[in-house]
Amino acid sequence: MATPHRFDPNFTQNxxxxxxxxxxxxxxxVFTSLFKHLHDFTREVELTFEEWTAGMLFLDEVxxxxxxxxxxxxxxxxxxxxxxxxxxxxxxxxxxxxxxxxNPTSSAILGPFWSPDAPFxxxxxxxxxxxxxxxxxxxxxxxxxxxxxxxGIPNAIVDIWQASSNGKYDFQDPDxxxxxxxxxxxxxxxxxxxxxxxxxxxxxxxxQDGPSWAMLNMLDRHPMRPAHxxxxxxxxxxxxxxxxxxxxxxxxxxxxxxxxxxxxxxVDFVEKKDDPKATRDLTFDITLxxxxxxxxxxxxxx
Amino acid sequence: MATPHRFDPNFTQNxxxxxxxxxxxxxxxVFTSLFKHLHDFTREVELTFEEWTAGMLFLDEVxxxxxxxxxxxxxxxxxxxxxxxxxxxxxxxxxxxxxxxxNPTSSAILGPFWSPDAPFxxxxxxxxxxxxxxxxxxxxxxxxxxxxxxxGIPNAIVDIWQASSNGKYDFQDPDxxxxxxxxxxxxxxxxxxxxxxxxxxxxxxxxQDGPSWAMLNMLDRHPMRPAHxxxxxxxxxxxxxxxxxxxxxxxxxxxxxxxxxxxxxxVDFVEKKDDPKATRDLTFDITLxxxxxxxxxxxxxx
Numbered sequence: 001m002a003t004p005h006r007f008d009p010n011f012t013q014n015x016x017x018x019x020x021x022x023x024x025x026x027x028x029x030v031f032t033s034l035f036k037h038l039h040d041f042t043r044e045v046e047l048t049f050e051e052w053t054a055g056m057l058f059l060d061e062v063x064x065x066x067x068x069x070x071x072x073x074x075x076x077x078x079x080x081x082x083x084x085x086x087x088x089x090x091x092x093x094x095x096x097x098x099x100x101x102x103n104p105t106s107s108a109i110l111g112p113f114w115s116p117d118a119p120f121x122x123x124x125x126x127x128x129x130x131x132x133x134x135x136x137x138x139x140x141x142x143x144x145x146x147x148x149x150x151x152g153i154p155n156a157i158v159d160i161w162q163a164s165s166n167g168k169y170d171f172q173d174p175d176x177x178x179x180x181x182x183x184x185x186x187x188x189x190x191x192x193x194x195x196x197x198x199x200x201x202x203x204x205x206x207x208q209d210g211p212s213w214a215m216l217n218m219l220d221r222h223p224m225r226p227a228h229x230x231x232x233x234x235x236x237x238x239x240x241x242x243x244x245x246x247x248x249x250x251x252x253x254x255x256x257x258x259x260x261x262x263x264x265x266x267v268d269f270v271e272k273k274d275d276p277k278a279t280r281d282l283t284f285d286i287t288l289x290x291x292x293x294x295x296x297x298x299x300x301x302x
Numbered sequence: 303m304a305t306p307h308r309f310d311p312n313f314t315q316n317x318x319x320x321x322x323x324x325x326x327x328x329x330x331x332v333f334t335s336l337f338k339h340l341h342d343f344t345r346e347v348e349l350t351f352e353e354w355t356a357g358m359l360f361l362d363e364v365x366x367x368x369x370x371x372x373x374x375x376x377x378x379x380x381x382x383x384x385x386x387x388x389x390x391x392x393x394x395x396x397x398x399x400x401x402x403x404x405n406p407t408s409s410a411i412l413g414p415f416w417s418p419d420a421p422f423x424x425x426x427x428x429x430x431x432x433x434x435x436x437x438x439x440x441x442x443x444x445x446x447x448x449x450x451x452x453x454g455i456p457n458a459i460v461d462i463w464q465a466s467s468n469g470k471y472d473f474q475d476p477d478x479x480x481x482x483x484x485x486x487x488x489x490x491x492x493x494x495x496x497x498x499x500x501x502x503x504x505x506x507x508x509x510q511d512g513p514s515w516a517m518l519n520m521l522d523r524h525p526m527r528p529a530h531x532x533x534x535x536x537x538x539x540x541x542x543x544x545x546x547x548x549x550x551x552x553x554x555x556x557x558x559x560x561x562x563x564x565x566x567x568x569v570d571f572v573e574k575k576d577d578p579k580a581t582r583d584l585t586f587d588i589t590l591x592x593x594x595x596x597x598x599x600x601x602x603x604x
Contacts, residue, residue: 015386015561020522027520030353035385037339042390044335046398051332052391056378063365076358083337084317088344089354096348159314218329220322220559259317268525 021076024046034181051291061210072171074112078212081109081258082221090242090260097239097289104147104289108244111230113169118159120184126197126277127160127184130177135165135202138269141195142232144188147289152192156235156288159185160198162228167204179294200280201227202270203252216257226252226261232287238288245284307345314341338498372552374473379414380514383560384523388412392544399541399591406449409547411562413532415471420461420485427555428499428579429462429486432479437504440571440582443497446490446535447526449591458537458590461487462500464530469506475587490537502571502582503529505554518559528554528563533588540590547586 015035019028041047065075080086086109094107121127128137144156161183163169170177186194206212206223216223228244246253248266272281317337321330343349367377382388388411394407423429430439446458463485465471472479488496508514508525516523530546547553550568574583 007397011386011390011393011561018521018523018557018559018561023520023521030347030349031521033343035344037346038387039390041335041339042387042448043394044339045332046394047332049391049395052382052387056376056382060365060368060376060378061363063362064356064369066362067366074362076362080354080358083340084313085344085354088309088313088341089349089351091313092345092348095309133469137573200571218325219320220324220332221320255320257320259313259320274575 007043011035012178015039024166038062058211058214065210073207073210075211077112078206079215081111081216081260082206082212082219084259086110088257102141102147102289103287104239105233105241105243105286107241108262109258109259110232110242111244111258111260113160113161113163113171114159114230114232115171115180115183117180118185119180121184121186121196122194122222123186123189123193125184125186127162127182128197128199129181130164132165136190136200136269136280137278138198138200138282139195139272139275139278140198140229140282141193141283142204142284142286144194144235144288145192146238147287152188152190153235153288154188154190154192156188156192156194156238156286157185158188158194158232159232159234160196160199160288161230162198163204165199165202167202172207174228197278198229200247200282201229203227203250206257222255222257224252224255224257226250226256228260233286233288235288236290239291241286241288245282309345310450314338317341323408328591340457350432351484352363354375360513364541367512375509375512376414377513380508381413381517383413383562384508384514384517384521385468386561389561390460392457404449404591405589406541407535407543407588408436408546408564408566409543410564410567411560412534412544413546413560413562415465415473416461416532416534416544417473417482417485418488419482420463421482423486423488423498425488425491425495425497427486429464429482429484430499430501431483432466434501438502438571438582439580440500440584441499441574441577441580442584442586443495444588445494446496446537446585446588447494448540454490454492455540455590456490456492456576458490458494458496458535458588459487459590460490460496461536462498463535464500464503465506467501467504469504499580500531502549503531504508505529505552508559520577524557524559525555526559528552528558530562535588535590537590539593541593543590547584 016032062075062079065073066077090107090109142155146153170179170181186196188194203224203226226246228246230244232242234240245265245267246261247269253261269280269282274280318334320386327391366378367375392409392411447564448455472481472483488498490496505526505528528548529550529552532546534544536542547567547569548563549571555563571582574580
């Protein structure tokens with residue numbers, strides 16, 4: 001597995017062997033692999049002192065930004081997304097959830113904008129608190145169903161968050177958006193149905209400042225995410241799902257800068273003429289797996 | 303090279319291929335290898351959402367500490383040392399420096415305690431500014447010589463820094479140590495000789511708080527470094543060397559927690575009876591390679 005190289009052949013094993021007898025089996029496995037890959041990478045590119053120093057200072061800035069932004073800008077999370085790491089962690093979790101053969105709704109990455117403070121709203125209400133110029137108001141509705149029985153799940157929580165039509169979340173846009181604009185939690189009714197008003201989402205750029213922007217430039221990459229709606233769906237006795245929905249006609253659907261798009265999460269926002277409150281309609285049914293299944297249904301247990 | 307796995311076989315290549323045409327060849331090489339190893343590690347251990355989250359928050363804390371300590375405690379550097387990364391970067395640089403067949407003095411890691419502010423002192427002076435209980439004052443002396451001509455190099459700078467007999471550097475111990483205690487730069491005389499007073503060094507523990515301590519505990523590892531003296535040797539027209547010297551009778555010589563010991567850097571502190579100022583004597587000659595050689599003499603160009 002290790003790459004052939006011209007350096008001390010015992011070095012990596014020495015670092016691994018320095019672990020004492022009381023390391024948990026899981027930590028031993030994780031750190032053994034981490035040390036091997038960290039060292040293999042370093043030898044493979046023959047990392048220079050200057051590059052190593054630059055890398056450390058880069059990570060220092062990334063970590064520091066989390067605290068200087070009052071934990072609102074989680075730059076480490078964003079760097080993780082740009083490298084594909086969060087999508088990979090999500091894929092692994094989804095594989096664990098589905099290897100028993102079941103097929104709940106696909107998961108997608110959480111991203112850095114979820115908030116634990118989103119308010120509960122009533123079915124039929126809107127998450128569009130502040131006016132969104134050019135925003136297309138959408139009636140989103142669907143049913144949360146049990147993977148096994150196919151029956152609706154009452155009292156499930158559909159937690160939605162999205163950026164406004166200017167591509168910014170409430171956190172990022174305090175001059176134009178109230179806290180919890182475009183955020184809300186809805187409970188399904190007795191038949192498992194939910195419905196609320198939101199916006200047809202808008203493609204947006206990751207922030208064009210800070211370490212993640214520097215990294216995208218170094219990689220000669222665009223900063224765009226396809227338009228998307230974030231969802232976190234939970235119900236007692238079921239595995240939580242964190243996911244995203246993407247409009248099928250978005251130009252970044254095939255080149256999302258955080259690699260989160262999955263085919264079954266691409267949806268159509270249909271023109272709607274019969275509702276004075278909305279010009280688009282989105283149907284999205286959600287399938288949850290009962291918790292008695294082995295494995296894990298998605299990336300987030302928050 | 304990649305490990306066989308049961309996940310999307312195209313995922314990593316997609317992330318690599320997202321790099322645009324204007325990436326420098328070196329960055330393309332480094333990031334291609336970084337993405338492969340980061341993803342291979344993640345798939346190999348099937349990293350969970352909780353582990354990924356914990357890893358990000360760990361790195362956030364590590365980066366933040368650098369700034370909250372007024373850049374005096376470089377925790378990322380220390381984590382790097384615990385994982386063997388700095389020693390590996392040093393080995394690679396030394397390999398580059400010696401592959402032309404030359405053999406300058408071995409290098410060793412810089413560590414987080416070098417200071418750009420160390421004062422110049424005169425040959426024969428002492429870096430022991432504050433009294434060190436139990437410290438064994440040592441006359442350290444030697445000659446800085448040219449690798450090719452074997453002649454002494456005049457006006458070379460020998461920059462030395464070390465912890466006191468309580469195992470702490472001036473930065474870490476402001477109540478007992480003045481700034482620049484146990485630090486100094488010395489210029490070699492016309493024949494290339496230097497001599498000054500320092501302490502026989504004392505083995506010490508890495509800090510027993512903060513993320514690096516948490517990591518050592520998770521790895522069930524001791525926090526000890528063997529006693530050592532840090533040196534950075536520079537001269538016009540020569541490649542700089544950063545190195546460390548270790549007393550041969552130290553109990554941590556074979557299990558340094560930052561993996562920095564090399565055989566030719568292990569030295570004897572000899573008992574001394576003819577000098578009222580010192581009870582130990584250390585001879586250490588240093589060989590510098592001229593700058594016209596290809597490659598690079600050591601880890602630091604500061």
